[in-house]
Amino acid sequence: MTERALIRPLRDGEIPALVALAGEIWRAHYPGIISIAQIEYMLAQRYNEGLIRDELARTDLWWDVLMVDDAMTGYASYFLTDVPHEMKLDKIYLHPRTHRRGYGAMLLEHVMKFMAGAGCTRLTLAVNRHNSNAIAAYRKYGFHIAETSVREIGEGFMMDDYIMVKAVHE
Ligand SMILES: CC(C)(COP(=O)(O)OP(=O)(O)OC[C@H]1O[C@@H](n2cnc3c(N)ncnc32)[C@H](O)[C@@H]1OP(=O)(O)O)[C@@H](O)C(=O)NCCC(=O)NCCS
Structure with a gap:
């Protein structure tokens, strides 16, 4: 049977489900890349319901969810930066059961449009510099590494990142 996949804006009432999904994805994906303590710290910092509710009210930041057969399966958020004509893809996450089936490309395509x-x-x-699967996907999507960033x-937790960039030619 073919799956029905669609991308649409996150709704206010879905924030608890989004937070639960993020927890599931992060706890499955990040061990081995960052410590368990850092995973929990970053989840609490970035995925608290109040913060996401505030973000939904902003006019320069957007949250989308990927629904597969009506189940929330992934999400993306992105915002306008201070640089003219530049957007930052702040989050793009899929449940591990749906990796490598083109859904990441679909979410990115949606953001690019x-x-x-x-x-x-x-x-x-x-x-993260050690998130090799995601880096491979970003390269395939046409991003290149522009710089490194350690902060x-x-x-005491550190982010050890590559900043990747994709230029869109009109
Ligand atoms: C990164 C992520 C969004 C990619 O989405 P995806 O749907 O799994 O990837 P796609 O099916 O769009 O893959 C596109 C291409 O990327 C590359 N790629 C994706 N996953 C890969 C992997 N695990 N290893 C090597 N290459 C990979 C491949 O070239 C792939 O094309 P192919 O399958 O035809 O060879 C998704 O895997 C994910 O959510 N990962 C965990 C969370 C995460 O790290 N998010 C990013 C945080 S910065």
């Missing part, structure tokens, strides 16, 4: 409509020509993202995010 939205970007073009908003007059943006450059998409950036930060990815402290509190309680």
